[in-house]
Amino acid sequence: MSDLSAIVSPQGAAPAAAVQPKRPLLQIQGLEAGYGDVQVLWGVDLEIPNGEITCIVGSNGAGKSTLLRTISGMVRASAGSIRFAGQDMTGAGPDRMLGAGIAHVPEGRRLFRGMSIRDNLLLGAYMRHDSRADIERDLEFVYGMFPILKQREKQDATTLSGGEQQMCAIGRGIMSRPQLLLVDELSLGLAPRAVELLGEALLEINRKGLTIVLVEQDVLTAFDLASRAYVIETGKVSLSGSTAELAADPRVRRAYMGM
Numbered sequence: 638m639s640d641l642s643a644i645v646s647p648q649g650a651a652p653a654a655a656v657q658p659k660r661p662l663l664q665i666q667g668l669e670a671g672y673g674d675v676q677v678l679w680g681v682d683l684e685i686p687n688g689e690i691t692c693i694v695g696s697n698g699a700g701k702s703t704l705l706r707t708i709s710g711m712v713r714a715s716a717g718s719i720r721f722a723g724q725d726m727t728g729a730g731p732d733r734m735l736g737a738g739i740a741h742v743p744e745g746r747r748l749f750r751g752m753s754i755r756d757n758l759l760l761g762a763y764m765r766h767d768s769r770a771d772i773e774r775d776l777e778f779v780y781g782m783f784p785i786l787k788q789r790e791k792q793d794a795t796t797l798s799g800g801e802q803q804m805c806a807i808g809r810g811i812m813s814r815p816q817l818l819l820v821d822e823l824s825l826g827l828a829p830r831a832v833e834l835l836g837e838a839l840l841e842i843n844r845k846g847l848t849i850v851l852v853e854q855d856v857l858t859a860f861d862l863a864s865r866a867y868v869i870e871t872g873k874v875s876l877s878g879s880t881a882e883l884a885a886d887p888r889v890r891r892a893y894m895g896m
């Protein structure tokens with residue numbers, strides 16, 4: 638496998654080993670956002686520590702995907718602030734967010750039909766200005782992580798199984814050399830074995846220094862992977878803490894873990 642410190646440190650930032658685990662990479666304050674006249678997020682405060690996996694859980698329609706879309710600039714905030722890697726990014730659109738180091742793996746994967754796996758992966762690198770050799774090296778890193786993608790690289794990406802499409806979508810995110818990877822619904826519609834493989838891959842890239850925010854309906858999967866969690870209810874943060882604390886909280890167990 639190639640050296641991921643190069644992938645997760647796009648602007649010459651400190652390599653993984655030097656990352657301070659508790660320093661917030663992303664800070665959100667009073668975030669409000671929605672679609673037209675429909676407000677979805679109501680004053681969300683969030684801190685994502687550098688080097689960790691943080692999960693966001695909550696019921697259907699709570700606003701989890703909207704929160705990720707607002708962080709990656711696809712939905713514009715109507716109030717509040719977004720600070721990423723020490724810079725004020727409030728109001729930035731998707732290209733600026735991606736350029737700053739935020740990659741978004743959207744719900745439903747959204748791979749491009751009629752395009753090969755390789756070309757879908759290369760699309761993730763479209764904002765990069767570094768050499769072809771660097772991009773090829775990162776492609777080999779993704780192929781090392783998910784060998785099935787290499788074996789099928791010329792195949793139309795949308796003919797892959799759901800789990801393989803999720804690998805391709807995560808790989809496309811990694812191809813932008815992010816500092817922060819947002820993953821919306823890792824496990825939705827996938828077989829348990831696929832979820833296990835994808836979870837192992839996320840843990841591995843996190844161990845190499847990549848900070849991850851995971852939106853996940855399956856709270857047990859989310860708590861297995863993440864060290865911290867936020868619970869979102871009707872567009873507001875209702876609870877937050879370590880996943881160990883929240884997994885022991887009767888409110889979380891009753892509402893989200895069926896216990």
Ligand SMILES: Nc1ncnc2c1ncn2[C@@H]1O[C@H](COP(=O)(O)OP(=O)(O)OP(=O)(O)O)[C@@H](O)[C@H]1O
Pocket residue numbers: 672675677695696697698699700701702703704854
């Ligand atoms: N593109 C859109 N246009 C208008 N309303 C939207 C749009 N996307 C989401 N919504 C609405 O915003 C609210 C929050 O949706 P969102 O997808 O963020 O929730 P979620 O917590 O991710 O839920 P789910 O797990 O069901 O996707 C819902 O009421 C939803 O109908």
